Amino acid sequence: MSKLIGLTGDEAIAYAVKQCNVDVVAAYPITPQTIIVEAFSEYVHNGEVKTEFICVESEHSALSACIGASLTGARVFTATSSQGLALMHEMLYIASGLRCPIVMGVVNRALSAPINIHGDHSDMMGSRDCGWIQIYAENVQEAYDWTIQAFRIAEDKKALLPVSVNIDGFILSHALEGVKTLDDKAVDSFVSTRKAEITLDPAKPITVGALCLTDYYFEMKRQQVEAIKESKGVISSVNEAYEQISGRKYGIIDTFGIGDAEVAILCLGSTAGTTKYVADSMRKKGFKVGVIKPWIYRPFPAEEIVKATENLKALIVLDRACSFGAPYNPLCSDVISALYQAERELKVINVVYGLGGRDIAPSDIRGLFEEGLEVSKTGKVNEPVKFVGVRE
Amino acid sequence: MVTLKELTTEELFTSGHRLCAGCGAGIIVRMTMKALKRPTIAVNATGCLEVSSTIYPYTSWRIPWVHIAFENAAAVASGIESAVKALSKREAWNKDVDVIAFAGDGGTFDIGIQALSGAMERGHDLVYICYDNEAYMNTGIQRSGATPHGASTTTSPAGRVIPGKPEFKKDLIGICVAHGIEYAATASPAYWNDYITKVQKALDVKGPAVIHVFSPCPLGMRFDSDKSIEVARLAVQTRYWPVYEFERGRYKLNIKVPTPKPVSEFLKVQGRFRHLFTPEFQHEVEVIQRWVDENWKRITSLCGEA
Numbered sequence: 001m002s003k004l005i006g007l008t009g010d011e012a013i014a015y016a017v018k019q020c021n022v023d024v025v026a027a028y029p030i031t032p033q034t035i036i037v038e039a040f041s042e043y044v045h046n047g048e049v050k051t052e053f054i055c056v057e058s059e060h061s062a063l064s065a066c067i068g069a070s071l072t073g074a075r076v077f078t079a080t081s082s083q084g085l086a087l088m089h090e091m092l093y094i095a096s097g098l099r100c101p102i103v104m105g106v107v108n109r110a111l112s113a114p115i116n117i118h119g120d121h122s123d124m125m126g127s128r129d130c131g132w133i134q135i136y137a138e139n140v141q142e143a144y145d146w147t148i149q150a151f152r153i154a155e156d157k158k159a160l161l162p163v164s165v166n167i168d169g170f171i172l173s174h175a176l177e178g179v180k181t182l183d184d185k186a187v188d189s190f191v192s193t194r195k196a197e198i199t200l201d202p203a204k205p206i207t208v209g210a211l212c213l214t215d216y217y218f219e220m221k222r223q224q225v226e227a228i229k230e231s232k233g234v235i236s237s238v239n240e241a242y243e244q245i246s247g248r249k250y251g252i253i254d255t256f257g258i259g260d261a262e263v264a265i266l267c268l269g270s271t272a273g274t275t276k277y278v279a280d281s282m283r284k285k286g287f288k289v290g291v292i293k294p295w296i297y298r299p300f301p302a303e304e305i306v307k308a309t310e311n312l313k314a315l316i317v318l319d320r321a322c323s324f325g326a327p328y329n330p331l332c333s334d335v336i337s338a339l340y341q342a343e344r345e346l347k348v349i350n351v352v353y354g355l356g357g358r359d360i361a362p363s364d365i366r367g368l369f370e371e372g373l374e375v376s377k378t379g380k381v382n383e384p385v386k387f388v389g390v391r392e
Numbered sequence: 393m394v395t396l397k398e399l400t401t402e403e404l405f406t407s408g409h410r411l412c413a414g415c416g417a418g419i420i421v422r423m424t425m426k427a428l429k430r431p432t433i434a435v436n437a438t439g440c441l442e443v444s445s446t447i448y449p450y451t452s453w454r455i456p457w458v459h460i461a462f463e464n465a466a467a468v469a470s471g472i473e474s475a476v477k478a479l480s481k482r483e484a485w486n487k488d489v490d491v492i493a494f495a496g497d498g499g500t501f502d503i504g505i506q507a508l509s510g511a512m513e514r515g516h517d518l519v520y521i522c523y524d525n526e527a528y529m530n531t532g533i534q535r536s537g538a539t540p541h542g543a544s545t546t547t548s549p550a551g552r553v554i555p556g557k558p559e560f561k562k563d564l565i566g567i568c569v570a571h572g573i574e575y576a577a578t579a580s581p582a583y584w585n586d587y588i589t590k591v592q593k594a595l596d597v598k599g600p601a602v603i604h605v606f607s608p609c610p611l612g613m614r615f616d617s618d619k620s621i622e623v624a625r626l627a628v629q630t631r632y633w634p635v636y637e638f639e640r641g642r643y644k645l646n647i648k649v650p651t652p653k654p655v656s657e658f659l660k661v662q663g664r665f666r667h668l669f670t671p672e673f674q675h676e677v678e679v680i681q682r683w684v685d686e687n688w689k690r691i692t693s694l695c696g697e698a
Contacts, residue, residue: 023478026471050481052474057510061467064507067460068435068471073485074478076471094460193482200456200472202431202489209459210446 002186002246007179009140009172010035013079013105013165015179016147018043019187023074023194026054026065030084031117032173033107037079059084063091063102070100071208073199075151078102081169082109085123089130095162096131096224098209101154101194102162104132105147108269108320109169110356118357119169121268124297125321125330131224133163133231134298136268138254140177143167145248146295148182151191152238159231161224166297168270170357186245228299235296253304254293257283260311261290263372266335267318268294271353271360275318278365289369297331302338309339313376314347316368320354328385347375350385358389394588399426409445409452414617416607416624417441417523419581421494424521427591431455432490435469437499438462440530441523463503465493466511469518490519490595496607497524497538501562512571512600519594520602522564525609533612537562540632541683542676543664545612550667555676560683568602569638575601577637577646581608582625586635586646593639606633614663623661630658632684634691645695655684 007015014036017025027037044053052069056062062078070076080088085106095102106124110116124134133153137143143165150163167173182190198206212220232252239250256276258264265275272293279289292308292315294301309315319329328336332350339346351368353360368388375381404425411418417440433456436442442459445452460468469491479485495504500522508520527545528534535548541560544550548557568576575597579587587605594601606627608620615623627633628647632655635647656677659665668676692698 021482023482024471024474026474050478052478054470054474054514056467056470057506057513061464061470061507061510064460064464064467065471065474068458068468069475069478070471071458072433072472072475072479074475076475090461091464098460193484195484200433200458202433202456202487205454205456207446207451207453207457210448210451211443212448216448 002183003181004178005181006176007140007144008035008174008176009143009167010107010174011039012140012144012179013147013167014039014043015181016144017077018049019182019184020148020151020191021075021188021193022051022077024052024054024066024069025077026056026062026069027078028056028059028062028080028084030059030081032109032169033079033081033084033105035173036105059087060091063088063095066102067091067095067098067100070102071098071200073194073196075155075194076102077104079105079107081107082111082123085127086111089127092127092130092132097220099160099227100162101160103147103150103154104162104164106164106166107169107173108166116356117169119171120355120357121320122322124164124166125323128298128330131161131228132298133159133161133228133235133296134166135163135296136166136294137172138270138272138293140172140175141179143172144179144181145242145246145250148187148191149238149242149250153231153235155194156234156238159227159234161227161231166269171270182246190241190245232299250295252294252296252301253308254295255308256291258290258292258308260288262288262311262313262376263316263369264290264292264309264312265316265318265365265368266292266305268297268320268331271318271320274360274362275365278362278369282366282369287369287373300334300338302341305335305338306342306344309344309346312346314349314372316349316351316372319350319352322352322355347379347381348384349375349381351388352385353388360389364388393585394592395585399588404428404454406452406454408450410447411440411444412611412617414608414610414620415440416525416581416609416620419620420523420605420607423581423584423588424492424591427588427595428490429592429595430488430490432492433472435465435472435491435493437465437493437495437504439496439499441494441496443530462499464507465495465499465504466520467507469493469520470511470514470516473516473518491517492519492521494521494523496530497522497526498528498536501537501564505567509571512568512573515599517598518600519591520600522602522604523607524604525607525612527612529609529612538564540680542668542680544667545664555667555673564604565602565638573600573602575637575639577603578633578635579603579605580624580628580633580635581605582621582628583635583647590637612664615661619661623658626653626658626661629653630655630684631688632658634688636691636695643694643696645692645697648697655681
């Protein structure tokens with residue numbers, strides 16, 4: 001029986017992990033991820049899971065232990081935020097390079113300096129090219145649903161890649177929401193237990209992480225490129241299977257009111273919720289506005305985004321991270337590349353917002369939609385990269 | 393103590409690797425493989441041993457082997473050991489497995505000490521073997537926290553003003569014992585039966601065990617490659633490298649050196665100390681002798697031999 005439970009974003013992830021037959025969890029606490037570690041510790045100490053929980057001494061060791069466990073054939077989970085993710089940076093590449101299907105909850109938080117514990121996407125954007133499948137959840141329900149799906153995506157033979165499930169620090173990690181959870185048995189039959197084909201089995205010894213010089217390294221990387229491309233199909237089929245057991249429909253990107261829209265805002269994570277709310281109220285007044293929310297950031301949904309922008313005259317891309325010194329910020333750079341490759345001449349405004357947890361209000365979003373509508377009329381972009389909500 | 397007759401003829405670390413002639417690490421790993429009791433998984437930190445024994449698509453390892461990074465052999469081994477436990481619980485794994493981590497002095501004394509400390513504190517059932525060639529030999533002989541006072545390396549060169557490394561070596565075993573582990577020992581490949589016996593003891597321990605073994609390096613310590621075992625023996629016979637063990641709270645001196653040779657015997661066969669035998673730096677040999685004497689006194693006192 002599915003149950004409606006009040007959970008924070010962190011608790012929802014921990015609860016999903018509890019249901020997913022995870023063999024090993026290795027984690028280190030960091031705000032705002034800590035609740036995941038704490039909630040999971042309770043499951044372990046109350047005997048609600050059989051998981052081996054390793055309270056490591058750093059995030060670097062958390063992911064190192066996860067890689068070791070994953071290579072041994074275990075289903076593995078970890079979670080982190082901000083500086084913790086940055087400390088894992090070296091291991092992120094090794095996890096994907098060794099094709100370890102680890103699932104990690106990333107509670108997005110600003111990076112130092114100056115130190116700030118609140119939500120933005122600087123941490124994951126700093127690791128965006130690490131070869132992980134990257135998912136962004138809009139709300140707590142999505143955090144729960146994607147965490148369950150992540151294990152099947154990661155462990156699919158066609159992918160065999162690590163997956164990060166991203167939620168916005170505090171905005172989702174600490175927000176209590178009614179979550180429609182699935183019955184333990186339903187999750188169990190959906191994710192089963194991990195059955196790894198190649199492991200560190202003494203009966204069939206293998207060498208993992210050998211030295212690959214100029215003669216082989218490139219080929220290894222080329223295979224990784226193919227694997228993450230292939231993973232898009234895996235994600236879609238897992239989405240379909242998940243819809244069967246949950247009744248909830250997921251995909252590569254989510255759109256709202258995009259059919260006849262002239263202007264859309266494209267953003268990741270929780271901001272999409274506010275944006276949909278504003279778009280809905282504006283649509284009721286006859287404004288043709290819509291929202292595009294990539295659920296999957298890597299592999300980048302270029303085709304899906306280009307298709308969603310077919311009828312648009314202007315697109316506003318919201319970035320909750322900076323790429324210092326770059327012409328556009330991370331998400332917008334990807335979007336513009338996709339549009340350029342598809343020979344779409346669409347006016348784009350890149351907006352940086354919400355750094356260090358700064359709120360973005362419905363009025364800010366309404367202002368952006370209005371600006372987009374103006375651009376769609378005049379065809380002129382005055383300021384291609386702008387900052388909203390900052391004192392200048 | 394194991395005898396030659398008892399040792400397996402099976403080679404789980406095969407020839408054909410590309411370690412230098414006379415490399416201590418190769419000898420040490422081969423001996424380690426002779427000590428194995430059960431199916432074993434090896435973890436290897438970045439270093440000479442890793443890059444020379446697994447050049448894709450070749451490997452010298454006939455047991456499951458994994459390399460991940462420089463500083464985290466102990467953390468990776470922790471993950472493997474936990475995974476074996478978890479998989480056994482759900483009956484997806486049905487054999488006893490030992491986990492051994494190999495790391496050099498750089499990967500242990502310096503960058504890897506945090507991961508090692510964490511693994512020891514958490515009590516994972518694994519054996520950690522530090523093969524200590526007393527510098528970062530893989531990157532071209534830079535000083536590490538294990539490099540002895542006076543040794544010339546590329547980052548502690550024998551300059552006109554500073555003759556080699558000014559600092560002394562860290563006490564790795566002291567650090568490990570302070571974690572409350574059951575077994576820690578030093579060893580030298582010149583005393584093969586002592587070393588192999590220690591690996592077997594370490595494997596028997598439930599929980600973390602650490603072996604710190606002197607690893608002669610012809611290239612970095614600068615001696616002819618046929619002198620490796622001789623240098624490893626001199627290290628012990630000059631009392632430079634006390635061979636002892638810590639077992640469940642008790643220290644034991646395994647190799648007594650009643651009539652030690654002067655440490656200069658050990659120093660003068662190695663090019664890394666050559667500058668100490670010039671008139672202006674001769675006093676440094678005395679400094680090293682003093683360190684050796686004091687260290688020996690400290691260790692033998694712990695062992696109840698003083």
